[in-house]
Structures are given as C-alpha cells and as structure tokens.
Amino acid sequence: MSEFGYIPDSSVEQKPFSNKGIFSPTDIYNLDQADKWTPQLGQLELIETQTASSDSTINFDTLGSYNIHFLTYTLTGNSADVGLFSRFSKDGGSSFRDSSYHYAQIRGDGEGGFTDVKSTSMWAMQLSDGANVASSGHAFNGYVYYYNLQHATKYSLNTNISSYTDKNAATSAMNYGSGAYPVLESHTALNIFPNTGNISGTASLYGIKEYS
Numbered sequence: 001m002s003e004f005g006y007i008p009d010s011s012v013e014q015k016p017f018s019n020k021g022i023f024s025p026t027d028i029y030n031l032d033q034a035d036k037w038t039p040q041l042g043q044l045e046l047i048e049t050q051t052a053s054s055d056s057t058i059n060f061d062t063l064g065s066y067n068i069h070f071l072t073y074t075l076t077g078n079s080a081d082v083g084l085f086s087r088f089s090k091d092g093g094s095s096f097r098d099s100s101y102h103y104a105q106i107r108g109d110g111e112g113g114f115t116d117v118k119s120t121s122m123w124a125m126q127l128s129d130g131a132n133v134a135s136s137g138h139a140f141n142g143y144v145y146y147y148n149l150q151h152a153t154k155y156s157l158n159t160n161i162s163s164y165t166d167k168n169a170a171t172s173a174m175n176y177g178s179g180a181y182p183v184l185e186s187h188t189a190l191n192i193f194p195n196t197g198n199i200s201g202t203a204s205l206y207g208i209k210e211y212s
Contacts (some may be wrong), residue, residue, distance in 0.1 A: 066207030110171030
C-alpha cells in the first residue's frame with residue numbers, strides 16, 4: 001500500500017493531473033493536509049478584507065506568495081464626478097509609484113455612448129471614470145486581476161471591470177480594460193483610490209492558488 005492508500009498499490013505521482021487510483025476519505029484528508037490534494041485549480045484564498053470610512057485610499061501591504069491576485073470592491077464616495085485608480089509600491093506601501101503607468105479602457109453608458117480611455121504616461125492605472133458616487137444608492141462595484149506583482153523580471157499588469165452610475169445621467173456606466181506598469185521591479189503592495197474626495201465601503205484582496 002502506498003503512503004496515501006492508493007488502490008492498486010503502485011508508485012503514483014502525487015501532483016495535479018497525475019494522480020491515479022482510488023482514494024478513501026482518510027486519503028483525501030491526509031493529502032489535503034499535506035497540500036497535495038487538488039479539488040480545483042485556481043481557487044481563491046482570502047488575504048485581507050478592508051473597510052473604508054471616508055478614506056482617501058485603501059492600501060493592501062500584504063500580498064502573500066501569489067502570482068495572480070484578485071480584488072473585489074463595493075465603494076461609495078462624496079463626489080459626483082470621480083474616477084477610481086490603482087497604484088503599486090515596491091517598499092511595502094510606504095510610497096507608491098506615481099508615473100509611467102499604461103492603461104487602455106472602454107467606457108460605456110446606458111444611453112449607448114462608448115469611448116476609448118487610454119494613456120501611456122499616467123500617474124496611476126484607471127479602473128473607472130466619470131462616476132457619481134455621492135448620491136444615495138450610487139457606488140463603484142468591480143473587480144481587478146493583478147498579474148506578476150512580485151516578479152522582478154516581469155511587468156506588473158492588471159485586467160479589470162467596473163460598474164457605477166454615470167455622472168451626467170441617471171443611468172449605469174462601466175469600464176473594462178487593462179493596465180501595465182512597464183518597469184521591471186518587484187511590488188509588495190497595491191492600492192485603490194479616487195482621484196478626488198473620499199471613499200467608503202469594502203474591498204477584498206485574494207490570492208489565486210497554484211500547484212506545481
């Protein structure tokens with residue numbers, strides 16, 4: 001019998017896509033405790049949830065050891081014309097890079113208007129634009145995937161989707177697109193913030209688990 005009770009008794013690789021045989025509940029438990037059982041690839045592991053109350057920024061200075069991060073947020077504010085942005089830090093959140101960001105977005109609204117929003121020399125990466133989050137019931141909602149944040153030999157990237165109330169009409173609006181910080185350095189913190197006013201609400205950062 002093998003270490004984890006494989007049936008038939010044989011030498012079996014204990015890694016994703018290579019497990020063979022039949023597992024008992026005890027086998028599954030022991031493999032899971034040894035971090036060798038793979039119920040699914042890419043599951044989310046919560047790193048931190050933060051609650052903001054009239055804050056100028058939400059900083060996440062613990063990233064764990066993940067190659068891909070996932071951020072969700074639901075935020076209100078005190079401005080009727082505001083965008084939401086994101087930056088990276090290489091010193092644990094003591095300071096954040098404030099130049100040389102690239103992003104490309106499509107912005108659409110409920111009245112059928114679509115525009116390109118883009119830059120190759122911005123002070124942050126844009127997540128949403130032209131929102132009214134000051135009125136009752138209005139909020140930023142969205143998610144962001146971050147890639148390669150802690151790789152010193154790869155660019156830090158993101159893809160994102162957001163929805164909110166348009167500043168000019170009582171209709172919905174949205175942004176979707178991607179961004180990059182094209183400098184080869186390792187980042188140890190990230191943030192999201194409005195370009196004017198303050199924000200309140202919650203934001204949660206997850207790591208996406210990988211198996212080798």
